[in-house]
Amino acid sequence: MQVIGFCRFSYPAEGGFQVEHDDLAARMAYLYAPARLDERLRLFETICLPSIAAQTDPDFTFVILIGDSLPEPAKARLEALVAGVPQAVIDARPPGAHRKVCQDAINAARSDMAAPCLQFRHDDDDAIAVDFVAALRQAAADCAALCAAHRLVGFDWNRGHLVSADAQGLCAEPVVHPYWGVAQALHVQGGVRQSVMNFGHQKIALHMPTVTFNAPDMYLRGHNGFNDSRQKAHVKPHPLPRLDAAGEDAMRARFNVDADRIRQVFASASGPRARA
Structure with a gap:
């Protein structure tokens, strides 16, 4: 069964943000600010992409949606980073309605619209465990009767x-949070054009049956100053504890997120860095 991961990288959508902007120009100015893009690229390089590249089941497609107006230096850095990841496909599109554009991009990646597929959503500063794709396939197989009976079935x-990353390495604390939008997927029956991005991640249980797993650790959720959810007024700081060597080793083993690489990337000057 085809598996498609979907990631928006600073795509200037109409809608889809918790914090609104006055117009499209204001949104693009925010998304494309050099300091913000530099941080997003560093997080994508050190948190998101390593977990995608290390999946034990490599048979999947990872669609990265960007705006066709993404500044060329950022686009070049992004292209350099994904060059060694065969699953990664960059899809550049003009601004448009958020859910419609995301749905179209995901459906464009489907090899056969008449066949069922698995779709997972992913943010550019998050990570999934290295066995996430394998676990997702197994979950769908275990729930085959449920998937056959419903147009859409959610897995969470x-x-x-x-987690947060900086020039000193990685800070993290364990959390249990259902329907957070990371390590979340849908089984989509053949012929169904709705996608994992047609539903708010916290509301999928209102629209379809869902299956929740409370183990093992399956995600890293990025926590940084440019999170969309942290742009609202009165959002309180949430300091995270610094990982020790054992904690760093555990992150490397479970998510392929390397604290030494984080220190190197965040301490260096901005610019294109191909993956080692």
Whole structure:
């Protein structure tokens, strides 16, 4: 069964943000601010992409949606980063209605619209465990009768870590949070054009049956100053504890997220860095 992961990288959608902007120009100015793009690229390089590249089941497609207006230096850095990841496909599109554009991009990646598929959503500063794709396939197989009976079935792994990255390495704390939008997927029957991005991640249980797994740790949820959810007024700081060597080793083994690489990337000057 085809598996498609979907990631928006600073795509200037109409809608789809918790914090609204006055117009499209204001949204693009925010998304494309050099300091923000530099941080997003560093997080994508050190948190998101390593977990995608290390999947024990490599048979999947990872669609990265960008705006066709993404500044060329950022686009070049992104292209350099994904060059060694065969699953990664960059899809550049003009601004449009958020859910419609995401749905179209995902359906464009489906090899056979008449066949069922598995779809997972992913943010550019999050990570999934290296066996996530394998676990997702197994979950769909275990729930074959449920998937056959419903147009859409949701799968959600609710245990992971909240993390932040900087020049000193990685900070993290364990969390259990259902329907958080990371390590979350849908089984989509053949012929169904709705996608994992047609539903708010916290509301999928209102629209379809869902299956929740409370183990093992399956995600790292990025926590940084440019999170969309942290742009609202009165959002309180949430400091995270610094990982020790054993904690760093555990992150490397479970998510392929390397604290030494984080220190190197965040301490260096901005610019294109191909994956080692």
